[in-house]
Amino acid sequence: MLRKRNQKSYWKWIWIGVAAFVAVIAGVFIFFYSAQKPVRADEETALARIDGKVDLKQQDGFYLYNGANGVYYVLTGKNSKSKNIIVWVPKSKKGTVVVKYASDGISKNEAIAKVKQEKNPKKILNVTLGMDKGVPIWEVSYLDSSNSLNYYDLDFETGEWYRAIENL
Numbered sequence: 001m002l003r004k005r006n007q008k009s010y011w012k013w014i015w016i017g018v019a020a021f022v023a024v025i026a027g028v029f030i031f032f033y034s035a036q037k038p039v040r041a042d043e044e045t046a047l048a049r050i051d052g053k054v055d056l057k058q059q060d061g062f063y064l065y066n067g068a069n070g071v072y073y074v075l076t077g078k079n080s081k082s083k084n085i086i087v088w089v090p091k092s093k094k095g096t097v098v099v100k101y102a103s104d105g106i107s108k109n110e111a112i113a114k115v116k117q118e119k120n121p122k123k124i125l126n127v128t129l130g131m132d133k134g135v136p137i138w139e140v141s142y143l144d145s146s147n148s149l150n151y152y153d154l155d156f157e158t159g160e161w162y163r164a165i166e167n168l
Contacts, residue, residue, distance in 0.1 A: 042062075042064055042073055042091075043062045043073065043075075045073065045091075046062070046073035046075055046087075046089040047059070047075070049073075049089050049093075049097070050075070050087060050089060050097060053097065054087050054097065054099055055079040055080050055085075056075060056077050056078075056079060056085065056087055057077070057078055057079055057080050058077045058078040059075055059076070059077040060076050060077045060078070061075070061076040061077070062074070062075055062076075063076075063128045063129045063130070064128075065128050065129065065130030065131065065139065067130050067131065067132050067139075068132070069131075069132055069133055070090060070091060070092055070095065070131075071090070071091035071092075072088050072089065072090055072091065072095075072130055072131045073088075073089040073090075073091065074086060074087065074088050074089070074128075074129040074130065074131075075087045075089065076102070076129075083101055083103075084101065084102035084103065085099055085100065085101055085102060086099070086100050086101075086102055086105075086129060086136075086156075087099050088129070088130075088131045088136060090131070098131065098134075098136065100136065100156070100157075104156075104157060105136065105156035105157045105158075105159075106138065106154065106156065106157075106158075106159040108127050108138070110159060111127060111138035111140055111154050111159070112124055112127060112140065114154060114159055115140045115142060115152050115154075118152075118161070119142065119144070119150070119152060120144075120145075121142035121143060121144060121150070122142070122143045122144055122145050122147070123142060123143045124140065124141075124142045125141040125142055125143065125149075126139075126140075126141045127139070127140050127141075128141075129156070130153075132153065132162070132163070135155060135156075135162065136155075136156035136157065137153045137154060137155060137156055137162050137163075138153065138154045138156055139151060139152075139153050140152045140153075140154070144166075144167075148166070148167045148168060149167075149168040150164070150165065150166045150167065150168065151163075151164065151165040151166075151168075152164050
């Protein structure tokens, strides 16, 4: 009799453990889904702003750039001729939408390679397309050997140094 009671108790705790595990996993998914809502809303705003004005038939990527001169939404994808394009959409409706072929500038990997070559970062944190004073840029954030946060901006078209913010 005692053995049956212990077996029931054992299974009860297994089911409680499984239920708790499932609840934690569901909570993590809900948290990350909720955290992405504002970014998805910004992406939808950018797409609505260029709808019918820019030949973006297939969207592949989205970047959100918060610069000193304003916020830009950057969309990457293909046009109707299957050419890779990049679209910089200012959050402010007063700004001008800029469209360039991806081949007009350096790639994300080329930007990373340039930063690695010039700054020897300990760890690359993020690489984002952005716009500063009408100049399309790649912004690379990284940690240096002393774990200081740094930003290194490269001109999208030339790949040359544009600006650096170091030792934050």
